[in-house]
Amino acid sequence: MLPGLKPGDVLPRREVHDRYGGSRQGGIAPSSRTNVVLFFTNPAIGHRHGYYDGWGGDGLFHYVGEGQQGDQQLVRKNKSIAEHHRTGRTLEGFRADGKLVQYLGEFKLIDHYFTDAHETNDPSVLRQVIVFRLQPRNEVPVELPNLPLRPKLKPRIDVVPVEEKFTERAFVTPDREPFELERRESVLVHHYRTYLENEGHTVRRLRIIPPGESRPLYSDLWDETTKELIEAKSSVTRDQLRLAVGQLFDYGRFVDARKRTILVPSRPREDLLNYLRSTSIGVTYLDDDGTWRHDDLS
Missing domain, CATH: 2.30.280.10 (SRA-YDG)
Structure with a gap:
């Protein structure tokens, strides 16, 4: 003192x-x-x-x-x-x-x-x-805030609505505006979710809190009907697809998913499809006529 x-x-x-x-x-x-x-x-x-x-x-x-x-x-x-x-x-x-x-x-x-x-x-x-x-070592005389998320010793996985507004970055920087890439990803996710629900699927998101971490991970979509883990990207560049692969492998450590899929707005070029094939991750994209195309590359 x-x-x-x-x-x-x-x-x-x-x-x-x-x-x-x-x-x-x-x-x-x-x-x-x-x-x-x-x-x-x-x-x-x-x-x-x-x-x-x-x-x-x-x-x-x-x-x-x-x-x-x-x-x-x-x-x-x-x-x-x-x-x-x-x-x-x-x-x-x-x-x-x-x-x-x-x-x-x-x-x-x-x-x-x-x-x-x-x-x-x-x-x-x-x-x-x-x-x-x-x-x-003494009673603290003033009110101080609580942490937005408190680290746990064991992983926690919650199924949450797709409307959940949080993203991984938004949890770290809650007062910022979404980036343009995030906005485009959100539109893509909304369209594909609507398609899946019209097909009779139950679609949610997963919130994953790894042990000892103070920030949750959020999948873009979780198809409960097919046990498919889906990560969306707004473009088909190599950097974006490599990022999605890493995210799916990270989430997949905690989830018993039958399939892992990257959702993108168009068909990736051939070398990138070969890359995804080597990871056993599928890809879903919009075809030229506006229909969804599913390539299971596993």
Whole structure:
């Protein structure tokens, strides 16, 4: 616990550093003058940097490490949290609001894990971030948010309506606008879903939460009638098809699917069909006359 402060006290951030040391910039501030590591959480603006700090279902505070560009590494300021106990420093938390901060009290590190987040001001780029699980040593005097999703030890698979608005990227960057590729994929999925339902199939989506992950995976379609796992792409470029193959293999680790299929707006060129054939993944596309063509390449 910081001498001269009690949990709930509000003061200017500059005064915190005048008293206890540490950099006035950034979210993590190890001090060279006192045996403390200060950390600051700001729920109001943290999401701009892909930082979603909050309480997990484990009763611990999950705090995203520092680093706004590229994958975060367990070095420098992040390392100061990871090694605070070994180096004899206490870990002291604050909730930031503009130039003022509110003292949360002392915490201790339990462990850390990795998850995905977007880069600062660039929702099109995903990166890996460090999340520290912190245990408060006192009653935290202010309400802090809960995590949107709490990591589990075992995988969880849910069948959800196709109308479910979430996508994997939207879960990481919920306040961004959909990309044009996503819009075109959505139209393609809607048309094919309508076709399947007219054929008497029951069509849903799968929400898959891998063990230890804080972000769900969403299949584009799950045909419950045929046990077919379907991933849609808005174009037939090599990059898009390779991405779809990877997604289907990832989802398929958790789902007993009889078929895996890529849904695209037109027939891929021959070498790409050969590539899909080598993976035993089928392809469904719109023929020139507007009818659906199914090529089982397995």
